[in-house]
Amino acid sequence: GQQLNQSPQSMFIQEGEDVSMNCTSSSIFNTWLWYKQDPGEGPVLLIALYKAGELTSNGRLTAQFGTTRKDSFLNISASIPSDVGIYFCAGQLIQGAQKLVFGQGTRLTINP
């Protein structure tokens, strides 16, 4: 099935460092969503983006909807241990439909 190209696949950082990850696609998306998934749990919605160029923050998290509508990035500032997990981007192709296309995920590991 169609997938978004998410990078990096994994990151190993020190506590307190900033983190950046992104997703790209050959398709244009109407909406970008960013999720975090902990082991054995379902994805939790972090940020939703609706307009090209939109920049949205949620605490230490900041995400942007690319101007071409084919990419998005997520930044985490001053990482803490509870940021550990897998981060997924998801794009909505068809307005009004719930068919989300997901990236492969970025696994974040933090060394205290």
Add this chain to the structure above:
Amino acid sequence: KAGVTQTPRYLIKTRGQQVTLSCSPISGHRSVSWYQQTPGQGLQFLFEYFSETQRNKGNFPGRFSGRQFSNSRSEMNVSTLELGDSALYLCASRQTGNTEAFFGQGTRLTVV
């Protein structure tokens, strides 16, 4: 407000059997979608239901089916189970007109 509830959390089935998974959406959410998550393929869209009607379908064989009841609860059925059906099955619900999907904890299906 209670979140999305999926039952059971864990399931072990034998190849050739069938299985039914259940999802109760967030109160007031009428759209329910199902996703399959595997290490190899990531998160893949199965189908979406709204007002008891299937609105979108992913690229899965006909062995995968679903339905939605008048109270918006949804069930997913997989018949003639194969080893490759082992996965985390996730249900997500959303409000009408809203893209933001909220996931349940998932049902971990193991086919032996």
